[in-house]
């Protein structure tokens with residue numbers, strides 16, 4: 001018997017390919033026919049008003065929620081039906097809106113623990129022999145080298161977010177999914193996070209869910225707009241901001257009291 005047909009898209013061109021995705025909660029379709037292609041090395045922003053389906057989309061990619069229909073292919077492999085830890089091992093990492101750092105452990109210990117996830121069991125016995133290269137590099141990238149031996153519990157909100165990003169990086173994912181990484185951050189922390197994302201995107205593919213328009217203007221290039229479970233449009237930040245439909249859904253929110261209209 002011949003092999004299964006070759007993948008429709010070369011892994012060189014598309015890292016992530018979502019087709020005809022649907023997610024229903026009871027009779028309600030939170031995702032309603034989404035097609036999304038993200039190329040290797042992209043820094044893609046995902047925006048949309050509350051309830052648009054952004055988190056649900058991330059949940060499906062990472063195996064937390066099962067789709068009702070459609071496919072999610074990562075490097076040509078179908079992720080549907082795979083468990084969360086299996087998807088992590090395939091190279092997909094995500095941050096959650098709730099923190100996953102261990103407050104009693106130091107920054108370094110948190111990173112080391114996250115990195116140990118990839119190491120063979122025998123190497124865990126060698127722990128305590130100093131800082132591995134990848135952990136040291138991650139510390140530098142996230143700018144927390146001076147705080148390496150501080151307890152994670154004393155970090156500011158922004159520093160904690162960077163630590164979480166560092167904990168992802170040491171697991172060497174090829175796709176990183178970040179859910180509202182600058183939510184609740186002060187402006188200097190936002191700026192540092194924007195720089196961090198730009199740096200990480202040099203050697204990872206990154207999808208960022210973000211509401212903040214100022215942040216998008218500064219750091220986004222390609223943007224996908226979700227609305228009511230569908231892709232409303234894709235384009236550059238300028239194209240998205242100029243689109244009448246996008247303006248309408250954001251201005252609609254503005255009239256309801258939301259502050260961040262597309263201007």
Ligand SMILES: Nc1ncnc2c1ncn2[C@@H]1O[C@H](COP(=O)(O)OP(=O)(O)OP(=O)(O)O)[C@@H](O)[C@H]1O
Nearest residue numbers: 025028029030048049050051052053054055056057
């Ligand atoms: N487990 C669930 N059961 C029922 N409905 C759900 C569930 N999870 C999400 N929903 C609904 O699906 C829709 C999409 O939710 P989702 O959290 O994906 O939106 P979002 O774009 O991430 O919004 P926000 O910006 O507010 O986080 C919402 O109407 C939400 O109430």
